[in-house]
Amino acid sequence: MGQVDEKELKLQVAKAIRLLEAVELLDMNGHVSCRIPGTDRxxxxxxxxxxxxxxVGDIVMCDLNGKLLEGDSEPPSEYHIHTEIYKRRSDVLSVIHNHPHYQTVLGIADVAMKPVFGIGSFVDNVPVYEKSSLINTAELGAELAETIGKEISVQLRNHGTVVAAESVKAAFARSVFIEENAKKQYDALLLGREIRVLTGDNLVRTRETAWQPSIIEKVxxxxxxxxxxxxxLEGIDEQSPQTMMSK
Known part of the structure; x- marks a missing residue:
C-alpha cells in the first residue's frame, strides 16, 4: 500500500475518534484502529x-503483538482487543472500543439488545463478555475475541462495547446506530409495555434496504x-514533532 493511502487511513482513524467523542461514544478513554490491508500492521x-x-500525528502503527513500529508514543493498554480480533478475523479491517451509555445501561440491567429501529436493525446476536476490567493482557484479549466470534459487536458488561467492521467508516456507522438502537429500545421499555421487535421478512427487508455501502458513506x-x-475537526492534520523531523 502506498504512502498516500496510509496517510488517508490515519486521517480516518483520527476523524473517527473525534466524531465518536463528539457524539459521546468515546470519553477520555476508548480507541479506534485500522488494519493496513494485506499486512499484519x-x-x-x-x-x-x-x-x-x-x-494524525497521534496515530501510531503497531504489529499484531502490539509492538510500536511508527510513532512517538505507545498504543493504548487495551490494544489486545484489536490485535486478538485481527489475528482471528481476516474480514475485519477496523475495530472500535467505546463506552456508550445506553448499551451499557441495558447490559447492567441484563436486557439483551434487539433490533427495534430501521437503520439499527443489523443488531442481532450481541454476545456479552462478563469481565469488566481493562482488557490489558493478551489472555483477556483472546477471551474477548473468542466471545465476539463472527459477530459485529460484543458488549463488555459494566464497561463498554467493541465493534468490528470491514472499514473505519463502517465501524463508525455501526457504533453510532447500535447505540441509537439501544437508546430507542431503552426509551420504549420505560413505557412499561411490550416492545415491538423487528422480526421475520420485515426484519430481513429492513436490513437489506437500510444498511448499504451508500448508507455507511452517508452516515x-x-x-x-x-x-x-x-x-x-480543527487541526486534525497536524503531525507530531517527531514525524515532522523525520520527513
Missing amino acids: FFINSRKASRASVT WTYHEQRALKQDI
Whole structure:
C-alpha cells in the first residue's frame, strides 16, 4: 500500500475518534484502529492522545503483538482487543472500543439488545463478555475475541462495547446506530409495555434496504460535515514533532 493511502487511513482513524467523542461514544478513554490491508500492521490512536483533540500525528502503527513500529508514543493498554480480533478475523479491517451509555445501561440491567429501529436493525446476536476490567493482557484479549466470534459487536458488561467492521467508516456507522438502537429500545421499555421487535421478512427487508455501502458513506459524511461546522475537526492534520523531523 502506498504512502498516500496510509496517510488517508490515519486521517480516518483520527476523524473517527473525534466524531465518536463528539457524539459521546468515546470519553477520555476508548480507541479506534485500522488494519493496513494485506499486512499484519495496524494504526491506532496513541495512549497519551486526547480523544477530543487527537491529530494524525497521534496515530501510531503497531504489529499484531502490539509492538510500536511508527510513532512517538505507545498504543493504548487495551490494544489486545484489536490485535486478538485481527489475528482471528481476516474480514475485519477496523475495530472500535467505546463506552456508550445506553448499551451499557441495558447490559447492567441484563436486557439483551434487539433490533427495534430501521437503520439499527443489523443488531442481532450481541454476545456479552462478563469481565469488566481493562482488557490489558493478551489472555483477556483472546477471551474477548473468542466471545465476539463472527459477530459485529460484543458488549463488555459494566464497561463498554467493541465493534468490528470491514472499514473505519463502517465501524463508525455501526457504533453510532447500535447505540441509537439501544437508546430507542431503552426509551420504549420505560413505557412499561411490550416492545415491538423487528422480526421475520420485515426484519430481513429492513436490513437489506437500510444498511448499504451508500448508507455507511452517508452516515460518515453527515457526521463529518456536522463536525466541520462546529470546528470539531480543527487541526486534525497536524503531525507530531517527531514525524515532522523525520520527513
